[in-house]
Amino acid sequence: xxxxxxxxxxxxxxxxxxxxxxxxxxxxxxxxxxxxxxxxxxxxxxxxxxxxxxxxxxxxxxxxxxxxxxxxxxxxxxxxxxxxxxxxxxxxxxxxxxxxxxxxxxxxxxxxxxx
Numbered sequence: 001x002x003x004x005x006x007x008x009x010x011x012x013x014x015x016x017x018x019x020x021x022x023x024x025x026x027x028x029x030x031x032x033x034x035x036x037x038x039x040x041x042x043x044x045x046x047x048x049x050x051x052x053x054x055x056x057x058x059x060x061x062x063x064x065x066x067x068x069x070x071x072x073x074x075x076x077x078x079x080x081x082x083x084x085x086x087x088x089x090x091x092x093x094x095x096x097x098x099x100x101x102x103x104x105x106x107x108x109x110x111x112x113x114x115x
Contacts, residue, residue, distance in 0.1 A: 011028040011031045012024040043072065046071065047071075048064045051063065
């Protein structure tokens with residue numbers, strides 16, 4: 001469909017071209033609401049999980065909402081600086097993720113693997 005439709009705005013453009021302007025606007029607003037809801041839920045899950053993890057391993061109890069606010073501030077800071085800084089930080093996080101998964105995989109294989 002992108003070959004036939006030369007317009008910006010994914011949901012409104014595609015749905016509007018196929019089903020009309022009102023339906024396209026409704027789809028765009030629904031997508032905006034859904035993305036915002038998912039983001040809020042993910043921040044809540046992140047905050048609760050990180051708070052429990054910190055409490056388990058250090059004994060320090062930090063409110064989940066404080067961790068979420070700090071993380072939101074860091075995301076805003078990285079997003080507003082420049083793209084290169086955010087890309088470098090994301091590359092670092094992906095590298096750390098790969099290293100953790102690799103270490104976990106090696107430890108499972110070294111211990112005999114499986115349950």
